[in-house]
Amino acid sequence: MGLRERINTALKTAMKEKDSARLGTLRLINAAIKDQDIARRGGEDDTGVSDADILSILGKMTKQRQESVRAYEEGGRLDLAERERQEVAIIEEFLPKQLSDDEVEAAIDAAIADVEATSIRDMGKIMGQLKQKYTGQMDFGTVGPKVKAKLG
Structure with a gap:
């Protein structure tokens, strides 16, 4: 099963389980992937986003959220930092294991x-x-x- 299918399956499961936090993050992932699909339309490479591209998107999303966690912690907004950490955990489910x-x-x-x-x-x-x-x-x-x- 490709990465896109895994994300869509997780999205459907989150809908059924009414897990709003997980559902929101999965929708953000899907939106980022669709943005890349749209950006590639009409060009020479009209095949859509590959799994490698999705991994790159997920990596960027993780990095952005980790930076937000640091900023929120420095600003004393621990509630927002925790929410960002939860989003990172959900995104990392779809990333391969990090190398030591x-x-x-x-x-x-x-x-x-x-x-x-x-x-x-x-x-x-x-x-x-x-x-x-x-x-x-x-x-x-x-x-x-x-x-x-x-x-x-």
């Missing part, structure tokens, strides 16, 4: 070896390969500096 630090390091080393990288100029190739294989499984904002450190 050791697994990330091993993936970086493997990508460097595969690309036969010798300098910082090869960073784009390495990041491209990592994104292709590990979308949704690692935070590329922290991976970039690690790759740069290994090459530099």
Whole structure:
């Protein structure tokens, strides 16, 4: 079952169970996916959003909510921070398991070896390969500096 189908099944289940918090988050996910579908219409790639694209969307949604949690906590709005945390938990149900630090390091080393990288100029190739294989499984904002450190 594809990611889109899993999300729609979860949405239907939440409707039946009258779980309004979960239902709201799942509707936000669906809306983000449909926005991307609409953005791709009429272009050369009219196939819609792939599972990799959905993972990217979910990753962005998770990151946005984690930033909101920090902002709400700094502002003393713990009730809003908790609601954002609940949304993150629901979104993460559809993301693959995050790689540990050791697994990330091993993936970086493997990508460097595969690309036969010798300098910082090869960073784009390495990041491209990592994104292709590990979308949704690692935070590329922290991976970039690690790759740069290994090459530099």
